[in-house]
Amino acid sequence: MTARAGVAVAGVVLAAALAASIVVAVTIGPADLSVGEVWGSIASHLTGSETPLSVLRDGIVWELRLPRILTAAAVGAGLALVGAIMQALTRNQLADPYLLGISSGASLGAVTVLLLGVAVLLPVAAFAGALLALAATLALAGAFGRITPTRTVLAGVAVSSLAAAITSFVIFWVATGDAYREVLSWLLGSLAGARWDAVAIAGIAMLVIGIPLTLTGRILDAFALGDTTAASVGIPVHGVRWTLLGAGALLTGALVAVSGSIGFVGLVLPHAVRLLVGPGHRALLPLSALTGAVFLVWADTLARTVFEPRELPVGIVTAIIGAPVFAILLARRRSEA
Amino acid sequence: MRRIPLLVIPTALLLAGCATAAPASTPTPEGPLTLSNCGISLTFDAPPERVVTIKSTSTEMLLALGLGDVIVGTAFQDGPVPNEWAADAAALPVLAERMPSEEVVLEAAPDLVYSGWESAFTPDAAGERDELAALGVASYVQPAACQSAEQPAKLDFDEVFREIAEVADIFDVSADELLAAQRAELDAIEPVEGDLTALWWSSGTDTPYVGAGIGAPQLILETAGLSNIAGDIDMTWSPYGWESVLAVDPAVLVLVDADWNTAQKKIDYLKSNPATANLTAVINERFVILPFASTEAGVRSVSAATSLVEQLKALDLP
Numbered sequence: 258m259t260a261r262a263g264v265a266v267a268g269v270v271l272a273a274a275l276a277a278s279i280v281v282a283v284t285i286g287p288a289d290l291s292v293g294e295v296w297g298s299i300a301s302h303l304t305g306s307e308t309p310l311s312v313l314r315d316g317i318v319w320e321l322r323l324p325r326i327l328t329a330a331a332v333g334a335g336l337a338l339v340g341a342i343m344q345a346l347t348r349n350q351l352a353d354p355y356l357l358g359i360s361s362g363a364s365l366g367a368v369t370v371l372l373l374g375v376a377v378l379l380p381v382a383a384f385a386g387a388l389l390a391l392a393a394t395l396a397l398a399g400a401f402g403r404i405t406p407t408r409t410v411l412a413g414v415a416v417s418s419l420a421a422a423i424t425s426f427v428i429f430w431v432a433t434g435d436a437y438r439e440v441l442s443w444l445l446g447s448l449a450g451a452r453w454d455a456v457a458i459a460g461i462a463m464l465v466i467g468i469p470l471t472l473t474g475r476i477l478d479a480f481a482l483g484d485t486t487a488a489s490v491g492i493p494v495h496g497v498r499w500t501l502l503g504a505g506a507l508l509t510g511a512l513v514a515v516s517g518s519i520g521f522v523g524l525v526l527p528h529a530v531r532l533l534v535g536p537g538h539r540a541l542l543p544l545s546a547l548t549g550a551v552f553l554v555w556a557d558t559l560a561r562t563v564f565e566p567r568e569l570p571v572g573i574v575t576a577i578i579g580a581p582v583f584a585i586l587l588a589r590r591r592s593e594a
Numbered sequence: 595m596r597r598i599p600l601l602v603i604p605t606a607l608l609l610a611g612c613a614t615a616a617p618a619s620t621p622t623p624e625g626p627l628t629l630s631n632c633g634i635s636l637t638f639d640a641p642p643e644r645v646v647t648i649k650s651t652s653t654e655m656l657l658a659l660g661l662g663d664v665i666v667g668t669a670f671q672d673g674p675v676p677n678e679w680a681a682d683a684a685a686l687p688v689l690a691e692r693m694p695s696e697e698v699v700l701e702a703a704p705d706l707v708y709s710g711w712e713s714a715f716t717p718d719a720a721g722e723r724d725e726l727a728a729l730g731v732a733s734y735v736q737p738a739a740c741q742s743a744e745q746p747a748k749l750d751f752d753e754v755f756r757e758i759a760e761v762a763d764i765f766d767v768s769a770d771e772l773l774a775a776q777r778a779e780l781d782a783i784e785p786v787e788g789d790l791t792a793l794w795w796s797s798g799t800d801t802p803y804v805g806a807g808i809g810a811p812q813l814i815l816e817t818a819g820l821s822n823i824a825g826d827i828d829m830t831w832s833p834y835g836w837e838s839v840l841a842v843d844p845a846v847l848v849l850v851d852a853d854w855n856t857a858q859k860k861i862d863y864l865k866s867n868p869a870t871a872n873l874t875a876v877i878n879e880r881f882v883i884l885p886f887a888s889t890e891a892g893v894r895s896v897s898a899a900t901s902l903v904e905q906l907k908a909l910d911l912p
Contacts, residue, residue: 288841312872317840320869438798438833449835450800452868566824566838568801 264540267533271547275330278551282326282558287565288317299323320452328451328515329557329571330550331459333522335467335512337549339505340523341530341541342470345477346498346505347406353524354509357409357502358416360518362390363510365420365427367443367517372431380458380514387510390416391503409502446519446572448557455515462511466504471546473501474539481536519572521579522549528586627763632712632735633743634723641766642706642732646689646699648720649710650675651736651892655761656708657682658772658893664765667702669694670714672887673853676894696721699731706732708761710890712741734764738810738891745830748808751780751817754895772893780896785819786906790845792820793875796831796889797855799863802839805848806832810891810898814884817899818906820846836869845912847875848902852886880909 284295294310298318301308308315336354343352355361366386369375375382397412398404428440442449476497479487484494509523527545534540553571556578560571627638645664647653650672656665657675662682667689675683689698699707699720707720712735714720723733737757738749746753755773762769792815794805805811805822809830815822823842824834847864851857861881864870875881882905888894 287835287838313840313843313874316869316872317837320867321837321840438803439800442798442801447800561835561837566835567827567833568835570801 264534264544267540268543268547271544271551275547275551275554278554279326279330282554283318283322285558285562286317286322287562288314290314290317294318295322324453324456325448325451325557325561326554328455328459329448329553331456331463331467332448332512332516332519333553333556334546334550335459335463335508336519336523337526337530337552338467338470338542338546339509340549341527341538341545342473342477342501342505343523344527345480345538346501347410348481349406349410350528351524352410353520354505355417355513355518355520355523357394357413357506358390358420359387359506359509360513361417361420361424362386362388362393363513364444364518365390365424366514368424368427368440371439371443372427380455380511383514384510386420387506387513390420391506391510406498442570443517444572445570446517446575447560447570448516449561449568449570451515458515459512462508466508466511467546470501470504470508471543474537474542476501477538477542481538517570517572519553519575521575521583522553525579525583525586526552529582532586532589629760629764630744631737632740634733636732636734638732638764641764642704644702644704645706645708646694646702646704646720647708647710648694648714649736649890650887651710651739651890651894652708653683653686654679654887655736655758655893656765659758659762659765659767659769661765661767662686666704667694667699669699669720673885675887676897693719695719696725700729704731706734706764708734708736710736710892711739736890736892746808749810749813749830749891751813751896754813754891757891758893776893776896779900780817783817783896783899783903785817786903786911787819788911789819789821790911791823791842792846792848793823793834793839793842793844794848794850795860796850796886797852798833799855801833801835803831804834805889806830806834810889810895811848813891814889814895814899814902815848818902820848820902820906840869840873843874845875846880846882846906846909847873848882848884850886850889851883857881857883878910880911882906882909 283299284290284292294314295318297309298315302319339354340352343354343356344350347356363383363386366382366384367379370377370379370382394409394412394416397415398409401408428437476492479490479492488494526549527541530541530545530548534544556574557571560569560574629636643664644666645656646667646669647656647665648669653665653668653671654675656662657679665686667687669688669690670692674680689702693714707726709715709720715723715733715735726733737744737760738746738753755776758773759769794811794815795802796805797803804824805815806827806829807822807825808828811831812822812825823839823844824832849857849860864873864876870876882902884898884901888898
C-alpha cells in the first residue's frame, strides 16, 4: 500500500471513529437515558416527528448533550488544525493556536462581560478581544522593523502577558463572592455552556475557515524548508504567511469565544499525529483535525461524567491527559535525535 | 496551642502609627475563656472591645447580640442588614468593599478580627492568624465556615445556636433572649408537606454552584420540608451539572440573590435557555428568592427558613 493510500485509509478510519464517537458519547451522561431513548429523540428531531421522550428528557439529549458534543468536535478539530499550522509557520514545535495572544485577548473580553457586566454577548466580546490581541501582536512585531516569525512569537508573548495581567487585575479587583468560579471555568476552558448557537459559531468557522485550511498542506511543506526555498518554489511567502496566520487566528478566536481557552489540544495533538504519519502536512493537517475532534469529544465526555453530578471544566481533563502525553512525546524525540 | 493575651499592647499599633492602645482590663470573675476555632486554640482574658468584622454573618451576629458598639470597622459585607439593625449598622465604618488588606485591618487597631469566611486570614487579605496573634490581634472564624479543620460534619440548628452562644460567651453577654426568640421562631415553622425536591442555586451559570449536603443550604431546605437534589454530596456547596438537574426536574428552585449574581439574572437564564426553559419549576414559576447574606450559617438562618416556607406557601405547588 502506498503512503498516500495509507494516509487516505487513516483519514477514513478517523472520520468513522469521529462519527462513532459522537454516536456513543451522546448516549453517555449522568441522566439515566437508554441508547434507544437517546437515538429515538435525535431521530425524531431530524425527521421532524414527535419526540418519544418527555420534553425535559428530550431537552437533555437535544439541547444539552448533542450541541455540546458537536461543539467539542468542531473546537477540537479547529484547535488541533491551527496548532499544526502555527507550528509549521513559525517553525517552532512549541507553538499552539494561542501563540499570538489570542486566548489571552479572548479571556480579557470574556472577563469584561462576566465580571464587569458589559452588556455584550460573551462570544462576541471574546472574539473581539482575540482580534484586538492579534492586532496588538502584529503591530508590536512590526514596530521595530521587518516582521519575522521570531519577532511575532515574542510579540505574542508580550501581548499575552499583558492581557493576562489585566485579566487577573480585573478578577482581583471586581470578583466578589464566588464570581471567580465562572471566570475560572472560562479560563480553563469549558463546554458546559455550549448550545446550538455555539455549534453554529464553531461549525460555521470550521466550514468557512477550517476546511480550506486543511488543504494548505503543500504550502506548509514548502515553508518547512525555509523562506528562501519556499519563495523559490513560487510561493509568495509574506502574503501566504499572513493569510494563514490571520485565518488561523480568526478560527481560533471563534472557537475560544464559545469554549474558553482549552489547552493542550493545539499543542500536543499535531505532535502525536506527526509521530504516526510523519511530518508531511498534506496528511498532517486533516488527520490532526480529525484526531483533535475525537479527542475533545471524549475529553468532554469524561469531564461531564467522571465526577457526576459535578462537572469539571474540560480544560482540566485536556491538561491532565495532555501534559503526560507531551512529556512522553518529548522523551521519544530526544531518543530519536 | 497558643494563647492570645489581649492585655498586651499590640506591636501593630506602633507599626500602623496609631496612638490608641487597647485599654487594660481585668479578667472576668470566671477566668479566661479558652476555645478552639478551626483547629486553633484561642484564649480570651477579657471580652474584645475593638472588633473588625469581615462578611455580613459576623457583623449581623454582633448586632443581634447588641454588641454594635464594639465594631470598629466592617469589610466585604454581603448586602444591607435587616431593618431591625439598620440604624445601628449605618454608623459602622466601612474598611473595604472587598477583602481588606492586613494594613487596613491593623490601622483600625482591633483586638479581634471576626470573619465569616476562613479565607480572610491569608497574607493577601486580613493576614494569617498566627501573624495577627503575634501582633496581639485575635482572630475568630464563624465555626460553620471552618474548612481547614473542625468543619461541622452536617450543620444543624443546635450547631447554629451553639455558635451564637459561643460568640456571646466571648463577649460576656447573654444570648438567652436571642436564642429564645430564635428557637421560638424555629419551632413555629411548619415544614411544607409532600417531600418536594428542590435545587438551591447559589451562583455560576453554565455550571451552577449549588447548595450541597452538609452546609447551611441543606439545613434551611430540610427545615422547610424540602428534599435537596444535591443533598448526597458531602460538601457545603458544590458545582452541579445542568443535565443532572434536568434528569431530576426539581419541584422548586431556590435562587440566591447576590450582587454579583442576582436572582433575576438566574431567572432570565432559566427562561431563555432552551434546555432549562422546560423545567417544571420554570414553567410554573416556582422560584423562591433568598438574599445571599442569609444563606450562610448565622443569626439569619432561622429567618431564611421562615421566609422559604412563606414563599413556598404562596406558590402553586404540586
